[in-house]
Amino acid sequence: MKGMKLYLIGTGILLILYLAAEYYKPKPTDWRPSYLKEDKIPFGLFVLNKEYQSIFPETRIEMSRLPVYNTLKDKERKNTNYLIVAGALHVDELDYKELVKFMKAGNHVFIATFDIGSYLKDTLKLDINSSLNYGKKKSVPINFVNPSVKAKQPYVFDKGLGDLYFSKVDTSRATVLGRNEEGAVNFVKYTFGEGALYVLPNPQLLSNYALLSAEGAAYAAKALSYLPVAETLIWDENNTKGNLGNESLLRVLFKHDQLRWAYYLSMISLVIFVLFEMKRRQRIIPIIPQLRNSSVDFVRVVGKVYYQQRDNSDIASKKISYLLEFIRGTYRLKTNAIDEELMAALVSKSGGNESDIRHLFATIEEVSKPGRVTDYQLITLNKLIEKFYKEAQ
Structure with missing residues (x-):
């Protein structure tokens, strides 16, 4: 830090000496054609x-x-x-x-x-x-x-x-x-x-x-x-x-030679200072690993449990319950009975394809019957439900 202080003091003294020399030196005639009414230079107005x-x-x-x-x-x-x-x-x-x-x-x-x-x-x-x-x-x-x-x-x-x-x-x-x-x-x-x-x-x-x-x-x-x-x-x-x-501040600076060179010296000094300060003055901060998202692992574990038990009827029942809850909450329709009135109202409010909705409820009725639900029936039900979610308004 002592060396840096000496460097800054020396730079400041040199800058002051340069500005003093520029200020007191004879000003050369400015022959620029400005054509400005307030300019007293030769080609002012x-x-x-x-x-x-x-x-x-x-x-x-x-x-x-x-x-x-x-x-x-x-x-x-x-x-x-x-x-x-x-x-x-x-x-x-x-x-x-x-x-x-x-x-x-x-x-x-x-x-x-x-x-x-x-x-x-x-x-x-x-x-x-x-x-x-x-x-x-x-x-x-x-x-x-x-x-x-x-x-x-x-x-x-x-x-x-x-x-x-x-x-x-x-x-x-x-x-x-x-x-x-x-x-x-x-x-x-x-x-x-x-x-x-x-x-x-x-x-x-x-x-x-x-x-x-x-x-x-x-x-x-x-x-x-x-x-x-x-x-x-x-x-x-x-x-x-x-x-x-x-008008801008830089435009005023660049208009006068003394201010322009003072600006250049300040920028050069700042660059030199940054280059000297690029050295590290502390130990490297260790990288802390990001916390792992355990939600994905939990979903995978639950999925494996269902897959191992092969209880297609339970999975189908839950997906049907979630679907009916979605219909009740979104479209304010009663789902106590799946009939023509419900399907007609759902087609009107959701904007979905009528044939797809009828196919969906026919599949729900089929898997809701007593007996074992096959893999094919479960996959078909899942596809129809996901398609309804995408097309529903």
Whole structure:
């Protein structure tokens, strides 16, 4: 036990030292594209959330962790915008139909994502491609098409923020709002009734990293200016955080490096402790044999006694008595006299075969006569009684 205590104390000290070193070491920049409104990392949306509220102060922001279908189904939405900024979009046929109803009612939808999903890709006839060139430090310059918002100098971003474009666009349905310097479309609009759908293949242009620069803030403001001033903005979090109620303790642990490694070290220490404790610390407990069931032996002894005495008449009498008692207790029938009335009532109540019941009572009458009961008669009686028990209801 002394060695185990030293082991546990040493493990605890090492764990504390490791956690202290992890806590005080410089935190590296987190470049994960989370697209969450509360994240201040480069590719979070903290700045967009604050700036949107300052640009449209009268707009009420409504966060939604539900799929599009559940958010819009059976809800009368008027003067509302729907904003989706995510790495990948998960929209099926039901979601799309609700979006179309939503837009035809005069509302607008703004989607910024790298991957619009197979259903929207087929429905809108859109394909996203990239012009990213790792040999270049700057992205391909981009700009708007409309002269009223088009900048004199195109926008140029680093880290490939504006390098994605639509390699296929159905221009008969879509209105082109933006292009890159090579002429590829990178911002489109689809009109649905009184509303519209705006699709931007570069969600990072709305991130903290882009908005903290003058060019990024100007581009994002002009892109979002296509959305009209609305009473409500539905901010989608289903495509970034997942469905509501999908949080768990382990998900929080794995989100932070320090907590994740602390969890791993705890599990490894627990496994090592279990391996050390696998040694037996007491004598083997002897196996106590299970008590024998003597009821079976008793039945066998009684059976042997009857078999040796060969008193078939006594056995037949007892089986007939048990049968009549069963009929009286189960069907409430009088068995004083075995006649046609009893057999008819028994057939009706038990649901048994009439011929089998008549055969049974005929055999009872035969073995009840004075004289010796043969083995054949006893076996026949037993079979008929057992058959009646099985068929009786």
